[in-house]
Amino acid sequence: MRYRLALAAVALLAWFGKPTAADVAVADVSGPCGLPNTGVNLSEGPTNWANFVRPVGRVSVVTIFVDFPDVPATEATTTDFANLVPGGPNWFAASSYGRLTMDVTPVHRWFRMPQPSSAYNFQRGLTFSLHRAYITDAVRAADAAVDFRGFQLLHIIPNRAAAAISFSPTFLAPAGAGVSADGREFRQVVTFGQDMWNWGFKVLNHESGHTFSLPDLYSFASGGGGHPFVGGWDLMGLISGPAPDYFAWHKWKLGWLDDAQLRCVSTPGTTQVTVNPLSTTGGVKAVVVRTSTNVAFVAEVRTRAGNDSAICDTGVLVYQVDSGINSGSGPVRVVDAHPTTSLCGNALNDAAFDLGTGEVATYDNTTAGVRIELLSKSASSDYTLRVTRR
Ligand SMILES: [Zn+2]
Secondary structure: OEHHHHHHHOOOOOOOOOOOOOOOOOEEOOOOOOOOOOOOOOOOOOOOOOOOOOOOEEEEEEEEEEEOOOOOOOOOHHHHHOOOOOHHHHHHHHHOOOOEEEEEEEEEEEEEOOOOHHHHOOOOOOOHHHHHHHHHHHHHHHOOOOOOOOOOEEEEEEOOOOOOOOOOOEEEOOOOOOEEEOOEEEOEEEEOOOOHHHHOOHHHHHHHHHHOOOOOOOOOOOOOOOOOOOOOEOOOOOOOOOEOOOOHHHHHHHOOOOHHHEEEEOOOEEEEEEEOEOOOOOOOOEEEEEOOOOEEEEEEEEOOOHHHOOOOEOEEEEEEEEOOOOOOOOOEEEOOOOOOOOEOOEOOOOOOEOOOOOOOOEEEEOOOOEEEEEEEEOOOOOEEEEEEEO
């Protein structure tokens, strides 16, 4: 449903009869629809959990606050911290259907860094070694007061006057190249910057997504401003997008959806699948049509609920996942059902397929050999799809 067409689309529900016998086997996605990890940066293939934080169960975060000799803190840390918590952990609880509890422990005092705020070069090209030096300095400054044992993740927040700490990169280090404290090696660290004041708490969810192995879905080529690949869907693209919940593909990759909640079509034929809204717990959340070695097309149902409460266009979202494409180069690309129009500030924010007047109900990609046709929609927004793999 596109909200500027809401009146026309309300009651046009159709029922096309009982599903017919499927011509293809429909299986869970851990089998023939699981794309390979090709070794690109933050591949959409399976995660090697030896290198990332597994976001299932309780993940314990320690948050330390730093200030600098050139720009000492004058404000209270608790005020700053309220920008991220509890919004960030609550967002994860909803997105993960309760499977992830992010337990954040703040150490409410300022730790003075040994170097001025400009020494780490955040604004003119932060390198791995400078980023590591920043984290090392912060950990050393806090070490006497903080017991780092028992924490899986480290967050570092600078004072607001430290304008030189401009953005919020995530540090991901190979084994042995992390920063150690109290016998614990931190290989995944989020260092927040002043952009956290623009993004709000969802910057925690975006950066944590990297510590969980998710790639950037905005375009590095456009400087992060264009959002040509996924628009405002999935906050690994635009953090402030209207429908920021993680794609079903990401929820499955992270272990928040079971294998059987994604249905796989990998052989030629036609089948019917009913898909439940992504925002509700349980049921089938997506159909995955694998079309080549590294590529699959995914269809999921997005509704105005939960983390997507500000969504601009509801319905069936179709996107391509390519596990051979690097982070920031478009590993996920949303298919636009309305390519000549835009909504809520981006051409893709009205991308959903739907039934009803003014809607587009069929996606047909003859090149890739995949066709997804919306057959019916229930009162609770369960969509029955006819999926053809040629
Ligand atoms: Zn990012």
